[in-house]
Amino acid sequence: MTDKYAVIGNPIEHSKSPQIHAAFAEQTGEDIEYGRILGDMEDFYGDVRDFVGAGGKGLNVTVPFKERAWQLVNERSELARHAGAVNTIIVLENGRLRGDNTDGIGLVRDLEQNHGFGLEGKRILLIGAGGASRGILLPLLEKHPQEVVIANRTESKAVDLAQLFTEQGQVRGVGLEHEHDEPFDLVINGTSAGLSGKVPEISAGCLKPGGWTYDMMYSNEPTAFVRWGLEQGAAKALDGLGMLVEQAAESFFLWRGVRPETAPVIRHLRP
Numbered sequence: 001m002t003d004k005y006a007v008i009g010n011p012i013e014h015s016k017s018p019q020i021h022a023a024f025a026e027q028t029g030e031d032i033e034y035g036r037i038l039g040d041m042e043d044f045y046g047d048v049r050d051f052v053g054a055g056g057k058g059l060n061v062t063v064p065f066k067e068r069a070w071q072l073v074n075e076r077s078e079l080a081r082h083a084g085a086v087n088t089i090i091v092l093e094n095g096r097l098r099g100d101n102t103d104g105i106g107l108v109r110d111l112e113q114n115h116g117f118g119l120e121g122k123r124i125l126l127i128g129a130g131g132a133s134r135g136i137l138l139p140l141l142e143k144h145p146q147e148v149v150i151a152n153r154t155e156s157k158a159v160d161l162a163q164l165f166t167e168q169g170q171v172r173g174v175g176l177e178h179e180h181d182e183p184f185d186l187v188i189n190g191t192s193a194g195l196s197g198k199v200p201e202i203s204a205g206c207l208k209p210g211g212w213t214y215d216m217m218y219s220n221e222p223t224a225f226v227r228w229g230l231e232q233g234a235a236k237a238l239d240g241l242g243m244l245v246e247q248a249a250e251s252f253f254l255w256r257g258v259r260p261e262t263a264p265v266i267r268h269l270r271p
């Protein structure tokens with residue numbers, strides 16, 4: 001019987017996840033169906049219950065439900081525990097729900113495997129201290145960068161977020177205006193400023209010559225942050241398409257035990 005999966009979010013109509021998972025299924029021969037669910041802002045739990053009740057085997061969870069999914073699941077992976085958010089729900093044999101988070105793995109794989117950017121020993125500036133930044137910190141720190149500096153418009157949130165990860169590596173939080181005394185090898189945008197076409201106010205000169213920028217957001221046109229990176233002379237200014245496909249591949253692996261190839265899917269989605 002065909003196993004059912006879906007992505008749940010609000011809004012959801014522009015999600016590329018159904019297309020990505022359909023490509024993975026075709027490539028691997030896994031017999032799955034993958035839909036999209038417009039989550040009810042008042043009754044996310046009810047939506048999940050209905051999907052699981054109808055035999056659903058797993059969900060991807062996107063904005064704005066990742067924290068609610070974290071609350072809902074019966075057990076959590078270490079990544080999900082640290083991220084404080086769940087983007088992948090696995091329905092276990094006994095009906096219990098396991099929550100995982102594949103976002104950070106997606107970012108790290110895109111940088112290291114797809115683009116050959118080794119994170120070890122690097123100085124990284126992570127802009128933003130919301131859910132998107134929190135979601136990637138553990139996998140980033142596990143690669144042993146020299147330091148991750150979290151810079152946020154609201155400084156206290158950066159300091160608090162860094163505090164959660166001090167045991168995992170070299171990390172500190174600062175206000176946006178204090179983000180650098182020394183330039184960085186990589187600047188990652190984890191803010192939601194791009195949703196309104198903006199770039200966080202970061203000082204010019206925070207990127208080393210030959211440094212890279214990475215926008216966790218993706219759109220068909222170059223994002224405002226990608227354009228900013230190019231203006232700063234970044235050797236590469238990447239957007240989040242590769243991360244999107246890589247996090248999906250990790251979810252697919254968690255559900256099916258099969259690792260799909262991501263390169264052809266990324267190529268196909270790139271306009």
Ligand code: ATR
Binds near residue numbers: 127128130132191
């Ligand atoms: P998400 O879960 O997507 O990360 P969030 O928790 O609302 O969303 O966090 C949004 C992040 O983007 C925050 O770090 C926010 O900064 P503040 O904590 O100061 O609000 C940041 N952000 C949003 N718009 C921004 C802008 N125009 N300039 C700089 N930072 C911005």
